[in-house]
Amino acid sequence: MLKSKSFQSRLADICIWLVILLMTAICLFPLINMVVISFSSKSAAAGNMVGLLPVGFTLDSYKNLLQESQFWRSFGISVERVILGTALNLILSILMAYPLAKTNREFKGRNIYMNLMIFAMLFSGGMIPIFITVKNLHLLDTIWSLVLPGAVNVFNTILLMNFFKSIPKSLEEAAEIDGCSKWKILFQIYLPISLPALATIALFSIVGHWNDFFSGLLYINKASNYPLQTYIQQLNVDVTKITDASQLQSVANISNKTLNAAKIVVSTIPLLIIYPFLQKYFIKGMVIGSVKE
Template sequence: MIERKNAASKVFYMLTVFIVVIFSLSCLLPLVYTLALSLSSKEAVASGQVGFFPVGLTLVNYKEIMKDMQFFLSFGIAVQRVILSTLIALAVMIPASYALAKSKKEFAPRNVIMWICMFCMMFSGGLIPWYMTMKNYGLINSVLGLAVCGGLPIYNMILMINFFESISKELEEAAIVDGAGPWRILFSIVLPISKPIIATIALFTIVGQWNEFFQGYVLSTKINYYPLQSYIKQMVVQIDYSTITEDQFASLANLSNTALNSAKIFVSMLPILVIYPFLQKYFVSGIMLGSVKE
């Protein structure tokens, strides 16, 4: 009987590993294919010879990116946007979530504010009122406008509220006995033990803001103000061949638009690939503690 259970456990374990490996490959292979395209020659890409390994290995596409100043300008705008939006979101969300995690007895307007937040999460004012609001506040062609245009992410706030509600009340009661006020409790007790949910919310904000491109189109009237993903989205450029030099024409002839775009896409993914491992250790615990309430 015990041997049968052990055999069943091994089968279940192997099946689980197989499923996880398949899902992992489904996420990894598109990234590998994009990298292979970016490192392949123009002829190989045009003829469809590229699979998961480069054909006609070349760095010409990455050298061309180094000459594209607009790419790096948009890259810098995207970095500023991510930093600002993350700091603003956490600065607003942490005190709001801490207050809303209190009971109605401790914070009387709690239920009313929660209903308003839930309503705003379900229904929006529409694109035109949103744009008019951003314009009236002078947030067109502004990094600050790109950072705050998404508003307060209610779903993330709900996760943080649930996390704060799971913190033992005895900790706060002990601090109150020692004479600590609400702000002292928040900064000295609650935040130090809230690293998992803060890292999780920061990761959600970073990934969301880095990959967002539509708002960059709406809030930027010139390409110089485009964040990186908006710039990559409109990479189909019309070239006036009557004005380029012979050397420039020779350079363009050696490039594949698909391979060059793949190189830009791969470079744009690198920051997220670098940041994610540092926050991943907090991710699972942050989601579980922020979504389950005892």
């Protein structure tokens, strides 16, 4: 028979829920306010009159932003960067984490490689040496300059390595008895079990590549090759280059505040679309219960 909760337990639950709701409101309010500002009029945004509802509803900021052909080109470059960068990060992290998850007896020199990885994570070569390396490899103004410098993420590799080490050894031993090779064990046993860890690494990589704007400023010289975040960071309304009367009227109806809000909203949409597909792996957790030692 289930016992009813005591008054102190119910009060504690209420307090916990109130704290959760308060923290949720604190996190959501700036996002909602940013969306509302992007749909508000120039005067209302400039006068800080916008709260949780748009004032003087208008789509001028989005029209001005979406009419830019460079915006869509930069959007495509960012999508390409995310796909290439995430794929490389996952492949290299898997190929590094799997042998490093073994003991020093199974993989000679494991500790040496681990020490080198930790050293590389703590002490970077610096911005100038990396730029010179990218330049000498003739990667400037290419998509590879945005992908290759960060292709190996030591933190992600260590995260995946620790997950591989938590997989029961009995699974691998049983596969070896059945005649499976190391590659077959990796792809048919380790990777299917490691979907939560792989989803976590993929999400870290996607967010990192999508939100990074500094690499574009550093390695891309042509504005036409900017990724989306670099383009947004550099985007300004230059009235001197406007010759069409309709464009001039559009610029007159927007302000930097509403336009910047529209930039932030548009750049956030892809991440909001991707996250629900990876969320289920975080909800499931990272529990392995197939075999117990």
